[in-house]
Amino acid sequence: MKKFKLILAVLIIGVLSSCQSNTYDEIGGYVDTPSYEKNIKPIFDNECASCHFQGNTSQGNYNEYYDYATIRQSVEFGNTLRDVDSTHTMPKSAAPLSKAKIKLLYQWKNTGFQP
Numbered sequence: 001m002k003k004f005k006l007i008l009a010v011l012i013i014g015v016l017s018s019c020q021s022n023t024y025d026e027i028g029g030y031v032d033t034p035s036y037e038k039n040i041k042p043i044f045d046n047e048c049a050s051c052h053f054q055g056n057t058s059q060g061n062y063n064e065y066y067d068y069a070t071i072r073q074s075v076e077f078g079n080t081l082r083d084v085d086s087t088h089t090m091p092k093s094a095a096p097l098s099k100a101k102i103k104l105l106y107q108w109k110n111t112g113f114q115p
Contacts, residue, residue: 031104031107032107032111033107033111033114034104034107034108034111034114035108035114035115036068036071036072036108036113036114036115037115039104039108040071040104040105040108041068041071043097043101043104043105044065044071047091047094047097047101048065048090048091049065049066050093051091051092051093052065052066068115072113075105075108075109075113076109076113080105081102081105081106081109084096084097084101084102084105085102085106
């Protein structure tokens with residue numbers, strides 16, 4: 001009986017120690033084919049629109065994020081992915097985007113920018 005308890009304890013400790021600590025955002029953010037309306041627009045509305053909005057010229061020349069066309073163009077041809085991923089210079093006034101949100105932007109691009 002002692003052997004059984006010891007083996008059970010070792011198994012439980014092994015399982016618990018192998019678990020990774022991820023936030024819900026990191027493990028719940030994957031979508032096969034993200035769409036602009038459902039998945040991408042909320043990221044830009046919550047993380048970018050406070051500075052990058054139509055008509056704002058107070059910070060100089062930078063992209064405006066207010067509709068599908070401008071966001072798609074910036075992700076496809078601009079520096080958006082670089083700025084949120086490798087350099088983490090955006091967003092300036094908040095914490096960097098989560099890994100899940102960055103992966104979602106890449107997935108949106110890789111699956112053809114679904115509206």
